[in-house]
Amino acid sequence: MIEAATLSALRFGFGHHPAESAPASADALLESIGLPPPPRIPLSDRTALFEAYRKNRQDQTSMAAENAKRALNHAVRDDLRHAVRLAVRGPGFRERLTHFWLDHFTVAARGRLLSLLVPDFVDRVIRPHIDGTFPTMLEAVAEHPAMLLYLNQANSVGPNSQVGQRRGRGLNENLAREVLELHTIGVDAAYTQRDVRELARLLTGLGTDKTGFRFRQGIAEPGQMEVLGQTYRRSEPDLQSIRTALRDIALRPETARHLSKKLYRHFVGAPVDPGAIQAMAKAYRANDGALLPVYQAMLAHPSAWERPLSNAKLPFHFIVSTFRAAGATEDDIEGMSRGNIQKGIHTPMINMGQRPFQPRGPDGWSEEPTAWITPPMLATRIRWAAEFAQRLLAKKDPREFLEDALGDAASDLLRFAVAGSEQRVEGIALTLVSPEFNRR
Amino acid sequence: MDRRAFFARSFALGCSAAASPFVTPVTFASAPGDGRLVVIILRGAMDGLDVVRPLGDPHFAALRPSLNGTQAEDLDGFFALNSALSSLMPLWRSGELAFAHAVSTPYRDKRSHFDGQDFLENGGAATDGALTATGDGWLNRLLAQLPEAEAETAFAIGRENLLLLSGDAPATSWSPEATLSLSPQAQLLLEKVYAQDPLFRDAATQAMALSDLVTDPMAPGWAGRAKALAEFAAGRLKEETRIAAFSIGGWDTHANQARTLPRALGELSDAILTLRKELGPVWGQTAVLCLTEFGRTVRENGSKGTDHGTAGAELFAGGAVRGGQVIGRWPGLGPGDLFEDRDLMPTRDVRAHAAWALRALFPVGNPVLAGDVFPGLDLGSDPKLMA
Numbered sequence: 001m002i003e004a005a006t007l008s009a010l011r012f013g014f015g016h017h018p019a020e021s022a023p024a025s026a027d028a029l030l031e032s033i034g035l036p037p038p039p040r041i042p043l044s045d046r047t048a049l050f051e052a053y054r055k056n057r058q059d060q061t062s063m064a065a066e067n068a069k070r071a072l073n074h075a076v077r078d079d080l081r082h083a084v085r086l087a088v089r090g091p092g093f094r095e096r097l098t099h100f101w102l103d104h105f106t107v108a109a110r111g112r113l114l115s116l117l118v119p120d121f122v123d124r125v126i127r128p129h130i131d132g133t134f135p136t137m138l139e140a141v142a143e144h145p146a147m148l149l150y151l152n153q154a155n156s157v158g159p160n161s162q163v164g165q166r167r168g169r170g171l172n173e174n175l176a177r178e179v180l181e182l183h184t185i186g187v188d189a190a191y192t193q194r195d196v197r198e199l200a201r202l203l204t205g206l207g208t209d210k211t212g213f214r215f216r217q218g219i220a221e222p223g224q225m226e227v228l229g230q231t232y233r234r235s236e237p238d239l240q241s242i243r244t245a246l247r248d249i250a251l252r253p254e255t256a257r258h259l260s261k262k263l264y265r266h267f268v269g270a271p272v273d274p275g276a277i278q279a280m281a282k283a284y285r286a287n288d289g290a291l292l293p294v295y296q297a298m299l300a301h302p303s304a305w306e307r308p309l310s311n312a313k314l315p316f317h318f319i320v321s322t323f324r325a326a327g328a329t330e331d332d333i334e335g336m337s338r339g340n341i342q343k344g345i346h347t348p349m350i351n352m353g354q355r356p357f358q359p360r361g362p363d364g365w366s367e368e369p370t371a372w373i374t375p376p377m378l379a380t381r382i383r384w385a386a387e388f389a390q391r392l393l394a395k396k397d398p399r400e401f402l403e404d405a406l407g408d409a410a411s412d413l414l415r416f417a418v419a420g421s422e423q424r425v426e427g428i429a430l431t432l433v434s435p436e437f438n439r440r
Numbered sequence: 441m442d443r444r445a446f447f448a449r450s451f452a453l454g455c456s457a458a459a460s461p462f463v464t465p466v467t468f469a470s471a472p473g474d475g476r477l478v479v480i481i482l483r484g485a486m487d488g489l490d491v492v493r494p495l496g497d498p499h500f501a502a503l504r505p506s507l508n509g510t511q512a513e514d515l516d517g518f519f520a521l522n523s524a525l526s527s528l529m530p531l532w533r534s535g536e537l538a539f540a541h542a543v544s545t546p547y548r549d550k551r552s553h554f555d556g557q558d559f560l561e562n563g564g565a566a567t568d569g570a571l572t573a574t575g576d577g578w579l580n581r582l583l584a585q586l587p588e589a590e591a592e593t594a595f596a597i598g599r600e601n602l603l604l605l606s607g608d609a610p611a612t613s614w615s616p617e618a619t620l621s622l623s624p625q626a627q628l629l630l631e632k633v634y635a636q637d638p639l640f641r642d643a644a645t646q647a648m649a650l651s652d653l654v655t656d657p658m659a660p661g662w663a664g665r666a667k668a669l670a671e672f673a674a675g676r677l678k679e680e681t682r683i684a685a686f687s688i689g690g691w692d693t694h695a696n697q698a699r700t701l702p703r704a705l706g707e708l709s710d711a712i713l714t715l716r717k718e719l720g721p722v723w724g725q726t727a728v729l730c731l732t733e734f735g736r737t738v739r740e741n742g743s744k745g746t747d748h749g750t751a752g753a754e755l756f757a758g759g760a761v762r763g764g765q766v767i768g769r770w771p772g773l774g775p776g777d778l779f780e781d782r783d784l785m786p787t788r789d790v791r792a793h794a795a796w797a798l799r800a801l802f803p804v805g806n807p808v809l810a811g812d813v814f815p816g817l818d819l820g821s822d823p824k825l826m827a
Contacts, residue, residue: 155695155743156741157742157743170739170741172695172743173747174694174747193780370639373639374643375643376613376615377643378644382630382644
């Protein structure tokens, strides 16, 4: 069995770092979540960037339009650098949880506006709640412009609202469907098209303006809605009825089970352990959806420390853990030029199957190892690892590097192969593309 | 055993492994027949009603006030083709392009993309979207039934892992964007390291075997991606490959559909025209099936788009197709005609059309098609889809 500290870094963090010792117990992991969060990027900066771009969009050839466009592109590269820096040097479990919940509430950064809003979504909706409660996180998600734009809620108009009546506009049920199917009770739960429709009616009013979120009474459907057997009345449409319904749905036992399974699947692996899921769901319900007790239940289950590493690292994780194994510091990442971010991280991630911040659909990135270790994607990992080794680690002893990267998780087979490489860089690359290093 | 001895022995093993997948050239399968099949999965639920518009239906215009504002070209007096596909009109006129309307998989009610796509690729019959016990893809089950089929007979192309071709029968996957170069020594060591983990071993075996097949590495972004996939598919189909599959996304048009749908349609027409150009004479024996997980709501929604629905349209192209027709029984759009008063009513199972196409292209009969490939399928009467 792998030592607790090694396992903790590989399973609950972003991999081993030679200058760190990973939290080797459940308590230590839970404590690391509460470390002070990184500084936020102010939303106003971002909306100002977008406004400058929008104003100058008509005349594409003007200098102002060029500058605005360049500023936007720079911001997107800077955001990727920021995410990598945090993952490389932040508390591993906290950062992994942040990525988990961002994926749970996927907002793909499609289009210029959304790509600027996603970092704010991470900072204000995800980070503050990973050690809070799920119902509060869900509420914050439903009131963030990124989600409202991504799943078209901002354009959903109650047919009997003022705007609906005057302009003959109607519902868009995209967000309502995904709230049930993906965010809360899950697709396997017992709900019907009618529940989706009723929730869509109830969610009307969630809207945006230039400053961010706004509840728009004029598009909100009045009347009575029945979602999952609960009736919600609003003669005067208000935000409170939406919050109440979301909280009710978030506290259902199906939600407790759905979230527990997803967490366990993500951190420990498949198939899920029924005993662990039961304990996690019970902790969720006993604490009104507080998340720390759920993580605690997962970490307290023996399987969390005993199961072999069976998931596959996603490309972001693969790249970040490579940087960590190489002993990267915050300054190393901060010092990467935008061009290097593009060539070394952004483009390779696309070729490994993960377009940064842009999952294909609202169900986020796949947990299936077979989705990531395909011939073309693995070929890209191999090529990238060879290049990385050549450029950055040409003088490193591969046997030492193997220790830095995997510690006692390296198989004997890999140790022999690394020691038997004809060049240093090949030994390094071999470590990076090994199954051990690509599993989590 | 001392370490030196172990190294010596393991290297000797590696070097003498003549059957190593890393050093052996690709063996091509002898080809079962001459028919070629390309399946394109349209991910995100294509709005069949906007692509092949039933302008002859008296109820249609009122249901889609803004969407019907864009241009369409007449097909047969009843249906008209979204003008974003007008580059395909020459194929329609020459009998190389056909459509089916009001079709769907057996999946009903939940309208989840992800379940719907898995279900479309799995090819089962359960209305709740549950997959068959084997959980594999219907093209893979077809492969298992083809005599002489080998890995190169079927290609899944692109970065994603297609469920459609996943399963026990050997199939190959490759992306035109990836190339690989490693020293022979590194390849040998890699082979050893991967021997312990089948997932990595199999992916690497294919990556190594195919890396020298790709002569023109390119890294296209979103635009032109479908064209690159089609070019790669055509290159393989001209050789021993008989089946190729890939997917095109961008069909989930919840908002501003008049602007978003043409982008996806442009990718699709590029893919079809590229296949036709690159395949040359082989195009005559080719059928291209474009399938989507479900259709979209009959009524336009509040944001000039459409939401998840049930029945939709399929597109067929190729010289092996009997083109110039829109097949299927039209259910109507009047009061009481719609599924759950919101969606186009399905009048035929998409799997039936796929099955009839497979029957014409490959040596498989009805019992295999309705038993192994599409369990529980009623093939029904011949839709006369194939030339």
